[in-house]
Amino acid sequence: MTLNGLGLFILFAFALLLAGGMIALSSVLGRQKPSAGHLIPYECGIDPVAKPRHRLHVKFFLIAVIFIIFDVEVVFLYPWAVVFRDFVARGEGLFVFLEMMIFLGVLVIGLLYLWGRGALEWEE
C-alpha cells in the first residue's frame, strides 16, 4: 500500500467510524418509546392523503437521462483539457483545439435539439 492509499484508508475508516458513532450514540441516548404520532408520516397534522412512492412526473427521469449524456461529455473533456497546454507549447494547439470544437459542436447540436423539443421546459 502506498502512502496515499494509507492516508485514504485511514480517512475512510475515520469518517465511517465518526458517522456510524453519531448514529449509534443517538440511538443509545435517545428516548426509546415512540408515541403513536411518531408512526404517521408527517403531513402537517392531518393523516396522509396519498400513499407515498406514487407515480412521479416523467420530467425527473428525463433530466436524469440528459444528465448522463452531458456528464459523460464532461469526463471526455478532462483529459483533453489537462494536456491542451502541452500541445499548444508544441505548436499543435490549433489542430487539437479544432478537434475538440467538433466534439463540442455535436453536443451543442444535441443541446439545441433537446431545447427545441421542449425537454428543458418546466412550465406546463
Next chain:
Amino acid sequence: MTWFDVGLTALKVVIIQMMILNIAPLLIWVERKGCAYIQDRRGPNRATILGLRLGGLFHALADVVKLITKADSENREVSRPLFILAPLIAVFISLITVAIVPFTEPLVLGNFTFNLQIADLSAGLLYVLAFSSLAVYALLLAGWSSGGNFSLIGALRAASQMVSYEISMGLSVVAIFMVGGSFRLGDLVAIQGENPFDWFIVKLPIAFILFFTALFAETNRLPFDLPEGESELTAGYHTEYSSMRFAMFFMGEYIHITVGSLLITMLFLGGWNLPYVSTEWLRSHSSYALEIIWVGAALFHVVIGAYLIRHYVRRRGFWGDARDREGLVFGIPALFAGLALGAAYIVPKTILLPWWVGPVTVFGIQMGVVLAKTLFFCWVFIWVRWTLPRFRYDQLMRLGWKSLLPLALANIVLTGVMVLYG
C-alpha cells in the same frame, strides 16, 4: 513504509478532520448570529455556562446535547436500512472530499518533509468531483426511504437540481485545467503565484461565477434550496428525520460549504499566496514575518482586553447577574496575554532563534492565509442566504440548463482561444 509513516498519516487525518468538523458548529453560530444582525435582532444569546454566554456560542453545544438525546423517530412507512444509511452517507461523503486539499506548501525541516495533505493524488480534483457527486445518494435515499410525500418530492427536486448543476460545475473547472495543465490542487496554486492579477478569479472570471453558482446548488443553499423549501415542503427530504440523524444532514451541508470554500480558495484565489508576497521572500525574511505577527498578536489582545474591560465598566450592574462579569472574565486574561506577548517581544530580538522557527513560521502564515480566505467564502455563503430570495423550480432549471450550461460551453471555447493566442 514504517510505523512512523502510519502514525504521521493518522495524525494528519485527525488534525484535518478536527479542523473541518469544528468549523461546522462555528458556522452554525455565525449563520444564526449573522442572520440575526442582518434582520436587526440580537440572535441566540440565552445558553450559558456558569452565567457566561460568549455571544451565544454555547448554543452550538446545547444543540448537540439536545439533538443527541432526542428519540430517533421512524414512521411506519420507513424502509429502515436505507433510512439509517442516508445520513451516514451525507456525513461520510462530505468528510472524505477534503482528502486531496493541500493546506500549505510542504514543510521541509532538513531531510524531513511534512505535507498537510492526506493523499497527494495525481487525479486531485477529479477525486473531489467524483465523491461529491455521490452526495446525491444521501438525499435521494433519505427522501425515498422516509415514506412521506414531502420527503419524496424534496428528494426528487434535490436529485435533479444537483445533477443539473453538476454539469456546469464540471465544465467550469475544464477551463482551469486548460490554463493550469494539472489536476493537482498544489500545482494549480503554484501556477497562480503571488500576483493577484494571475489568480484564476481574474483570469477566468466566467469559470469562477459558474463554479460559485453551481456550488450553491450543490450544497442546497439558498437561493437554490428548493429541496427543503420550507414554505412548500416543510423540510424537504429530511422532514421525517429527528435527533442526530437530522443533525447529520446539516453537518454534511456545513462541511460541504467549508470544503467548497476551500476549493474556491485553492482554485481561484491563489490558495496560500499572499498578494505580492512570494514564498521565497517569506522564507528569507521569516524573522520579520515572525516579529510582525508577534507585535500584531500583542496589540490585538491588548485592544480586545481593553475594549471588554471598558464594556464592563460602562455596563456595570446592567443585568444584575453573572452576565455582568463576562467582560472582566474575558477582558483581563486577554489584556494580560497581550502585555505578556509584548514583554516577550524581546525574545526574538535578542536570542538567536533555532533554525526550524523560520520554516514553521512560513507554514503557519500559509495556513492562516488559506483559512482566512476560506472563512471569508463561508461567510459569503451565509450572507447570500439571508440576502437573496428563493428561486422557483422552473426558474432554477432554466438557469441551470439554458443559461449556465451554454455559458460553460462558451467559456471553454473562449479559454481555448485565450490559451492558443494569449
